[in-house]
Amino acid sequence: MPILCFDLFSILKGYIFTGCFSKIAIYNCRVFPKAMITIVGAGPAGSYLAYLLAKQGKEVTVLEEHSVVGSPVQCTGIVxxxxxxxxxxxxxxxxxxxxKVIVVSKNNKIEVNVDEIxxxxxxFDRFVADMAQKEGAEVLLNHHFVGFNGSNSIKVKDKKNNKIKDVKTDIVVGADGPYSSVAKAAGMNSNSKNYIGMQAKVKLGMDTTAFETYFGSGFPSFFGWCVPESEDTARLGxxxxxxxxxxxxxxxxxxxxxKDILCWESGLIPLYDPKKVIQKGNVxxxxxxxxxxxxxxGGGIIPSLKAAQTLCDCIVNNKDxxxxxxxxxxxxxxLHLRIRNVLNKFSDKDYxxxxxxxxxEKVRKILKKYDRDTPIPLVTNLLVKEPRFLYFSKMLFN
Ligand SMILES: Cc1cc2nc3c(=O)[nH]c(=O)nc-3n(C[C@H](O)[C@H](O)[C@H](O)COP(=O)(O)OP(=O)(O)OC[C@H]3O[C@@H](n4cnc5c(N)ncnc54)[C@H](O)[C@@H]3O)c2cc1C
Known part of the structure; x- marks a missing residue:
């Protein structure tokens, strides 16, 4: 059921709260809301947060501008x-x-055992959105966040009829991806940098148990990847x-x-910015x-799920x-950012x-034991077992 509706309960709530009919009249002409927390964007971050908040008994509405959750795809999907x-x-x-991951540099190639999904x-996006809905969160498709209308109201466009409506809400969460309109409208846009993540689905038969990563001068400031999707298709980017x-x-x-591609799956990949303001009042x-x-x-799925747990706790317990x-x-x-800064100074020889x-073998064992979602023990163990990795740390200061 849409949030922009006059339901009897809401009207009564307004009446009981204010104890006067005039307030009901105001609600009647402005449209009384149900949602107390509005999350803009039904990607993994928004939907998982909605799930966690709904589980805590919060009234949550997720606004998604597309007509289906999870489309278009702009991701490789490795976790x-x-x-x-x-x-x-x-x-x-x-x-x-x-x-397995096959790591390729200009004159070298190694295979490392991994365990990746x-x-x-x-x-995946629909699965997380379903979880949120099952806990009682509302997911409204075709609803585009337009901007703020004062501190407790937002403007939302219903793309089915192109009408813009005001929605009252206590809290707004921008889970609306790298182009975030919420961040822009709230004045929280920083000068953070974004990578262009250029990816396409291509016809390619490759070992379906391994993915490939490519480093060096052909891949400046980041890397290339080739990930099997089926027997004869891969995500190359x-x-x-x-x-x-x-x-x-x-x-x-x-x-x-x-040079043939089946379809594009490109998008922006934000570079972590430790100074970015991520809360401003109720936004x-x-x-x-x-x-x-x-x-x-460039992996953002797991960090966003972890952030959802933090944000849920902050909203529920009023933390900063x-x-x-x-x-x-x-x-x-x-730490990921520092490693990236060092890698960006690598020559082909360094790779x-x-x-x-x-x-x-001793390094492979560590790479198998600690995944990149726990980078602190990973790097510490690598340095203890193979101090020659310290050679690269000089680039931290160059
Ligand atoms: C090419 C590429 C490959 C990648 N590969 C991986 C990978 O292998 N593993 C990994 O972990 N990460 C990967 N990422 C990163 C990952 O895709 C993102 O970090 C992740 O999707 C972030 O989730 P999110 O919910 O924050 O944003 P998104 O998934 O972008 O979701 C935002 C949602 O908000 C909606 N929205 C936007 N604006 C509005 C608005 N105004 N009103 C209403 N709705 C709005 C959008 O339609 C979208 O559904 C890749 C990214 C790219 C570009």
Whole structure:
């Protein structure tokens, strides 16, 4: 049921609260809301937060501008098994389990054992949104957040009839991705940088138990990836700050020998910004809207689920989200950012050298034991077992 409706209960609530009929008249002409918390965006961040808040008995409405949750897809969908700290994935959501990553530099190539899950991103988003709905959250499709109308009201466009309505709400959460309109409207847009994540589904038969990552001068400031989706299709992509199309096609041609694509799945990948303001009064940001992304890999699904737990606690217990998020996730995301800054100074030779160190059995064991969602023990153990990794730390200060 839409939130923008006159329901008897709401009108009575207004009457009991104010004890006067004139207030009801005001509600009648302005449209009385049901939602107390409005989350803009039904991606993983918004839907998981809605689920957690609804579980706490909060009245939550999620506004999603598209006509279905999870589409269009702009993601590779790789997650570590840390996803199981949040929920058990349904079988239909899992596209592949991968147990190897092939890491390629200009003159080197190694294989490392891993244990990774590839999800169908559209099904995954719907799975999380279903969880939220089952807990009682309302998910309104075709509803586009337009802007604020004072401190306790927002403007929402119903895309079915193109009408803009005012919705009263106590709290607004911008879970609306890297282009966040909520952040812009609330004056919380920072100068954070975004990678262009250029990805396409391509026809390619590859080992369906392994994914590939590519590093070096052909992939400036980030990396390239090729991830099997089915027997004869793969998600091939690169991230970079500029000339994305050019780098993408070079990679596509060198990896597949062709320049054909089945469909584009590109989008922006925010670079974590430790100074970003993510709460301003009753407005909060989460997920890509808050740049809560691992700068090493561009992975944002697990950080956004973790952030949802933090934000739910902050809303329920009236805590400072700017501080709490930094306390709970800031150190890890900052470590990813520092590693990214070091990697961005690597030459082709440095990558070759890094892969040599990574190919040792003692290092492989650590890479298998600690996933990238726990970067602090991962890096600490790597440095203890193989101090030659410290060679690269000089680039922190160059
Ligand atoms: C090419 C590419 C590959 C990636 N690969 C991976 C990967 O393998 N693993 C990983 O963990 N991460 C990956 N990411 C990152 C990951 O996709 C994001 O971090 C993640 O989707 C963030 O979730 P979110 O809920 O914050 O935002 P989104 O998933 O972007 O969801 C935002 C939602 O808000 C809606 N919305 C936007 N504006 C409005 C509005 N004004 N009104 C109403 N609704 C609105 C959108 O329609 C959307 O549904 C990749 C990203 C890209 C671009």
């Amino acid at each position: 570590t098994h840390s996803i199981e700290n949040f929920f058990k994935l349904k079988k239909e959501v899992v596209a592949k389990i991968l147990n 590839v999800v169908w991103r559209d099904k 690169i991230g970079c700050f500029e000339n994305a199309r050019w780098h993408f096609y070079n990679f596509l041609k060198s990896r597949t020998g062709k 909060y940001l989460i997920g890509d809207a808050a740049a809560q992304v691992k700068a090493t890999t 989200y700017n501080k709490e998020f930094r306390r709970q996730s800031g150190r890890e995301l900052l 070759d050298k890094l892969l040599n160190l990574m190919s040792q």
